[in-house]
Amino acid sequence: MRPGINSDQTERIIQALKRAGYQATPNRRLVAELVAATGGHFTAAELLERGRRERVNIGRATVFRALELLASLRVVERLDLPSGSHAYVVCDPDEHHHHLVCSTCGRSEDIADGELARLVDEIGRRNGYRIEAHRLELFGICPACSAADTAERETLA
Ligand SMILES: [Zn+2]
Ligand SMILES: [Zn+2]
Ligand SMILES: [Zn+2]
Incomplete structure (x- = not known):
């Protein structure tokens, strides 16, 4: 292999x-x-x-x-x-989820709906829609990249 x-x-x-x-x-x-x-x-x-x-x-x-x-x-x-x-x-x-994606290293994690499900329903209700599906990806800097970035800045300081 x-x-x-x-x-x-x-x-x-x-x-x-x-x-x-x-x-x-x-x-x-x-x-x-x-x-x-x-x-x-x-x-x-x-x-x-x-x-x-x-x-x-x-x-x-x-x-x-x-x-x-x-x-x-x-x-x-x-x-x-x-x-x-x-x-x-x-x-x-098989499991509904969203992605947390690191803009620096590209790593991606799955996250569950949590509070989002309720919020999506509420948005639909407020606008007279029955929501059937939603998609959401969150982009940001992961903990490892944040730590590396901080360490680098401290070295430069
Ligand atoms: Zn990262
Ligand atoms: Zn996925
Ligand atoms: Zn969702």
């Missing part, structure tokens, strides 16, 4: 494909492995780059197609970054 491969995550993605009636072709399996090895959000270009580094023979079109398929199954979710570009993040399609 190649280093950095998260086999549980890979299997989860493969199972989601099979459940939806798709075959786990070698190419899809490769993309699943590349996706599972990411530690946060990633772009198609980054997956290709990782593939090249690991000497995996996979084409650009294959990666794009597989990512689109995984996104349609909601195993990965497409993020619109504040910079205007797009990235993907590995996702759990």
